Amino acid sequence: MKENIIVIGAGIGGLSCAALLAHGGHKVTVLEKNSYIGGACSSYEKQGYTLDRSVHLFSLGLNGPFGKILNRLNLNNLEFVKEVNKKTAMKFYQTEGYYPSDFNVNSMINAMKPSTSNGERTEKATENAVMTRLKKIGVTPQTFKELGKVMASILTIRKKKLAQLYEDGLTVTQYINQISEDPFIHGLFAFILAGMFAISPKQASAGEFVHCFKTEMTTREGYQYPLGGGSQAVPNALAEGIRRYGGEIHINSRVDSIVIKNDKVQGVMVKNEMIKAPIVISNLSIRMTVLNLVGRDYFDRNYLAKIESLKPSLSSMTFKLALKEPLIKEWGCVNLYHPTLDDWKGKYGPGAPKSNGFFGPIPSNIDPSLAPKGGQVAIFGTIVPAKVTNWDKWQEVYYADLQEFFPELKKKISFMDVSFPKDFAKATGKPSGPVEGLALTPDQTGINKPSSVLPIEGLYVVGDTAGTDAHGIGTQLAADSGIKCADMILGKIEKN
Numbered sequence: 001m002k003e004n005i006i007v008i009g010a011g012i013g014g015l016s017c018a019a020l021l022a023h024g025g026h027k028v029t030v031l032e033k034n035s036y037i038g039g040a041c042s043s044y045e046k047q048g049y050t051l052d053r054s055v056h057l058f059s060l061g062l063n064g065p066f067g068k069i070l071n072r073l074n075l076n077n078l079e080f081v082k083e084v085n086k087k088t089a090m091k092f093y094q095t096e097g098y099y100p101s102d103f104n105v106n107s108m109i110n111a112m113k114p115s116t117s118n119g120e121r122t123e124k125a126t127e128n129a130v131m132t133r134l135k136k137i138g139v140t141p142q143t144f145k146e147l148g149k150v151m152a153s154i155l156t157i158r159k160k161k162l163a164q165l166y167e168d169g170l171t172v173t174q175y176i177n178q179i180s181e182d183p184f185i186h187g188l189f190a191f192i193l194a195g196m197f198a199i200s201p202k203q204a205s206a207g208e209f210v211h212c213f214k215t216e217m218t219t220r221e222g223y224q225y226p227l228g229g230g231s232q233a234v235p236n237a238l239a240e241g242i243r244r245y246g247g248e249i250h251i252n253s254r255v256d257s258i259v260i261k262n263d264k265v266q267g268v269m270v271k272n273e274m275i276k277a278p279i280v281i282s283n284l285s286i287r288m289t290v291l292n293l294v295g296r297d298y299f300d301r302n303y304l305a306k307i308e309s310l311k312p313s314l315s316s317m318t319f320k321l322a323l324k325e326p327l328i329k330e331w332g333c334v335n336l337y338h339p340t341l342d343d344w345k346g347k348y349g350p351g352a353p354k355s356n357g358f359f360g361p362i363p364s365n366i367d368p369s370l371a372p373k374g375g376q377v378a379i380f381g382t383i384v385p386a387k388v389t390n391w392d393k394w395q396e397v398y399y400a401d402l403q404e405f406f407p408e409l410k411k412k413i414s415f416m417d418v419s420f421p422k423d424f425a426k427a428t429g430k431p432s433g434p435v436e437g438l439a440l441t442p443d444q445t446g447i448n449k450p451s452s453v454l455p456i457e458g459l460y461v462v463g464d465t466a467g468t469d470a471h472g473i474g475t476q477l478a479a480d481s482g483i484k485c486a487d488m489i490l491g492k493i494e495k496n
């Protein structure tokens, strides 16, 4: 039986689910409140530069859920540049030069390999090369050895042990503490976690982190960036799939409420008009869907308590630099790192933000079409809490920090757009503008993630806030949730 299906929101989760349902033969209508599609994963053009609305790199590219969806749709309309991992470097605070990330990780793993007859020599040579660089930033040989052990433990973990990590509900800090208590190592993982999950390692699920980090590091795919339009290329490719299979996408169409009768979905209200459909899929956060679009009266107390207890990740402050001339020549991504939070202590006075750095893709070094000839787009994002009152001060502090990493920055800037939590909230409809709609903590990942199926017939939620056993980072997680929900609906309808 073919059904009318409404999808509220054209974020990655909504578009992924809608495309697969349209391909399955259903009459799909996507209603998006913004004048553009993609939600957090979108871009805009300004004075000849294409700037991402947030700050994005994409885990696994077409080898993850995006590839899975586009293959099923028979579409070949999205291309990723895969070399980003190889072209990623760390820049340490008050230290000259760049540290290629790839080189360091592989070298550390090699250094941990057991010695063979000539292994001793290889191990020492590798260790020396890496140590010479790391010594400059105060890393001792003991720290280096322990870091190698942590890396090896993550990258060689077996399925059974990984399942146990999820089950035990360990945090990343607890997991690393089993191997090392070294503050440099914990600081480094806090930085990695900030970029991946936007929460502290004291809160992050060790199972989900090890799962994502291992996949990231051990496949040749790693982080990627799409060609042709910045991050916007991803939702655009999915939208083409929806239209190809007869679906419709309406922008500037905010859904005000979901209509329920006798515990069954009837449709949605847009500008005082009801649009009828027996199946409604919401790409809003599960919390907003339940509490705002449907309303508390339709759910029992236990379900409401569970929904109200869900926590988002931190948000972000993002500096989008449109540069007249290149600031960073050779890299596709430069992560700016303060090895210890002490670097900040006392520097900016009480109440100043604390951060250990910035995640920094340089999109136009990956796709030159994103900047005018000779120019460059560099984006630096850092995580921040949503509730800050003096954003001007925070911007001043972080910008001063950026300038310490790049003293020549000011004279190269054509213009700079800065995004705050309120901007991400506007793009997504998620009130605190989180990086991940649901923080990837042990009680909110894997089988503990809330189901896409709501306790109202015909109502579902997709995106980064719902989907039991959906995995991955950000966009990948949202797409995985979209696939799982579409397959569930397709299976159900076919059975009926």
Ligand SMILES: Cc1cc2nc3c(=O)[nH]c(=O)nc-3n(C[C@H](O)[C@H](O)[C@H](O)COP(=O)(O)OP(=O)(O)OC[C@H]3O[C@@H](n4cnc5c(N)ncnc54)[C@H](O)[C@@H]3O)c2cc1C
Pocket (backbone or CB within 6 Å): 008, 009, 010, 011, 012, 013, 014, 031, 032, 033, 034, 037, 038, 039, 040, 041, 054, 055, 056, 057, 058, 059, 253, 254, 255, 256, 283, 284, 315, 316, 318, 381, 424, 426, 427, 428, 429, 430, 433, 434, 435, 436, 437, 462, 463, 464, 465, 473, 474, 475, 476, 478
């Ligand atoms: C600063 C930042 C950096 C990030 N970095 C990365 C990264 O590097 N890599 C990565 O993979 N992920 C990253 N993410 C996360 C990733 O962007 C999100 O997890 C993902 O895009 C969320 O997708 P979603 O399906 O949940 O939809 P969302 O992006 O949340 O979109 C929801 C959509 O629903 C629409 N909507 C809301 N209310 C209504 C309504 N009432 N009616 C109609 N439409 C409505 C919104 O306008 C929006 O289009 C980042 C996010 C942020 C904010």
